[in-house]
Amino acid sequence: MLGSHADLSLPEAVADGWTSSIPEEHGFDADRLRGIGSHFEAWAAANAHAVVIARHGKLVYERYFTGEDRAWATPLGRVSYHAGLRHDLRSITKSITSLLVGIAIENGWITDLDIPVFSFFPDHGDLRTPEKDRITLRHLLTMSAGLAWSEELPYSNPANSERRMMEAPDQHRYVLEQPVARPAGAVYTYNGGLTALLGAILDRASGRQPDQLAKEFLFSPLGIDDVEWIRYPNGTPNVTSGLRMRPRDVAKIGQLILNKGSWNDARIVSPTWIDQATSPQIQGEGLYFYGFQWWLGRSLIDRQEVSWSAAVGWGGQRLYVIPSLDMTIVALAGLYDNPALQPAVGDTVLRRFALPAAMNR
Numbered sequence: 001m002l003g004s005h006a007d008l009s010l011p012e013a014v015a016d017g018w019t020s021s022i023p024e025e026h027g028f029d030a031d032r033l034r035g036i037g038s039h040f041e042a043w044a045a046a047n048a049h050a051v052v053i054a055r056h057g058k059l060v061y062e063r064y065f066t067g068e069d070r071a072w073a074t075p076l077g078r079v080s081y082h083a084g085l086r087h088d089l090r091s092i093t094k095s096i097t098s099l100l101v102g103i104a105i106e107n108g109w110i111t112d113l114d115i116p117v118f119s120f121f122p123d124h125g126d127l128r129t130p131e132k133d134r135i136t137l138r139h140l141l142t143m144s145a146g147l148a149w150s151e152e153l154p155y156s157n158p159a160n161s162e163r164r165m166m167e168a169p170d171q172h173r174y175v176l177e178q179p180v181a182r183p184a185g186a187v188y189t190y191n192g193g194l195t196a197l198l199g200a201i202l203d204r205a206s207g208r209q210p211d212q213l214a215k216e217f218l219f220s221p222l223g224i225d226d227v228e229w230i231r232y233p234n235g236t237p238n239v240t241s242g243l244r245m246r247p248r249d250v251a252k253i254g255q256l257i258l259n260k261g262s263w264n265d266a267r268i269v270s271p272t273w274i275d276q277a278t279s280p281q282i283q284g285e286g287l288y289f290y291g292f293q294w295w296l297g298r299s300l301i302d303r304q305e306v307s308w309s310a311a312v313g314w315g316g317q318r319l320y321v322i323p324s325l326d327m328t329i330v331a332l333a334g335l336y337d338n339p340a341l342q343p344a345v346g347d348t349v350l351r352r353f354a355l356p357a358a359m360n361r
Contacts, residue, residue, distance in 0.1 A: 009037050011052075011059035012083045016248060017223035017264070021058040023357070028060065033357040036349060037063045047316075047338075048345045049081045050247040052330040053354055054255055059248070069334040071244060072230045086228055086244040087332045090313030093243040094195045095277075096218070096253060098141060098293035100202055100210060102261075102273030103217045109205040113138040117145075117176075120201045124176050131180040137201065139184045140194040141292040142282045146182040147175070149191040162192045162240070171232060172200050188282045188290055192240035195293065199239030211237040221268045222256065224249040241313065247330050250319055254328030257309065257321045278309040278321070301355045308350075318346030325358050 011020040023030040033053070040048040040063075047068060053061035064081040071088060079085070089096075104110045117135045118128050131146075139145040153160040161178075168174035175193035182189075199210045206213055211229045219227055226249070230242035252263065257278060261269035277292035284290035288297050295310040311319040316333030331346040 009034050009061055009063040011062040014083055014248070017252070018054070018248060019058045021056075021060050023055075023060045026055040026058065026060050027358060028055070029357045029360060032360075033061055033353055036061070036353045039348070039353070040065055040345070046341065046345050046348075047334040048331070049079070049087060049334055050330065050332040051349055052247045052251045053327065053349075054251050055325070055327040055358070057255060057259075057326075059251070062248070064247075067334050070336065071228075072242070081247075083248055084226075084246065086226060086246055088313070088315065088317065089243040089245055089250065089311075089332075090241045090315055090317050091192070092250065092311040092313040092317050092319055093239060093241050094192070094293045095311035095319070096214070096243060097195055097198055097202075097210065097239045098277050099218060099253075099256075099269050099273075100213055101137070101141065101198060101292070102269045102277065103213070104202055104206055105273065106270045107206070107217075110137065110201070113141070117197060117201075120204050121172065121176060124173050127173070127176045129180070131183070132176070134184045136184070137198070140198050140201075141277075142185075142290060143188050143191050143194055143293075144185050144282055145191065145194055146180050146184045146186060146189075147178040147191065147193070148181040149178060149189055149193060151190055151192060165193050165196065166232060171196055171234075171236075188284050190285070195240040196238075199237070202239075203236075209237060210239050218268060219249075221266060222249070222252045222263050224252060247332055250330045250332075251328055253311070254319050254321045254330065258323060258326060258328055299351050299355055301351070301359055304359060306355055306359075310346075312346075314342070316342045316345045318350075320346070320350055322355075325355075327354070327358060329354050 023033050048065050051063045066080040069076045069079045114136045135145045149161045151162050165171050165174045202210050228244040229237035231237055260271035261274045278294050280289035281291050288295050295312055298305055298307045309321045316335040318331045320329040331349045333345040335342045
């Protein structure tokens, strides 16, 4: 059985819709790929928890580790991860929320990305201004609404905008009442409050809370049945960073992107939406472009450029989708208190192991 070869980091044999295979059958330098496990076992400071890799629609690598973790603010102590345990996704949740917007458009609940946001919030009409009336759903998706917002401050700082939003009696009003700092559409500014507005719009447009919408139209068709949403104090699901899922199920999201919205020949999300969400819509942070709540980047491997899309979450959570190699990578970690090291786990898996193993066999 594949799962018995833990030393080779071959995928577990689990009845969850995935077909397992061996790296050699999918063009990998297997020795290089299997160096992932020993690398992170020796690098305790990285606090890696899980690495899952799929290629050509099959799982080819799966490795779990033991490390300190938490479920949002709740310490879990030292956890020995395996295929059956959920993990915080943090802001990978935003990218999944984007898929729900695509589903809402395909079902006709949302008809236009250029609809003014305040049209969904008549109860907050007293906050409208001519400048704010220019903010549309498209600006929420690209984080270019232009509202003043500061998430670069540590979460422990009471001035952190996301923290203040979560503590507000009405999260959506808190976001909408922020002053305009720049014209809508002009500049990307990371703002989880805009994703929270998307969650409210999904609820108001479809008549379903985002977690119900996700279960019915996204997770169930993917065979994902073990999901937890961290919730705001008022009981609504946190669509900005509240999802907890099993790593193999996160890989299904990546495969859905690779398959242009399909899973096992069943269409779940419009291919047009997948293309839009993972295409450059605005200049993001640094050298990265930003789509609809998805990051877009590239890597250089032996003078060959490889483009990828990524969902990124605080603490070192990464989901990479590499269309040119028909590959998706999940890397999860517990680096919540180490911002400088957070990119290290995903970047190391991607650039040092998975891409060279797929390209230089």
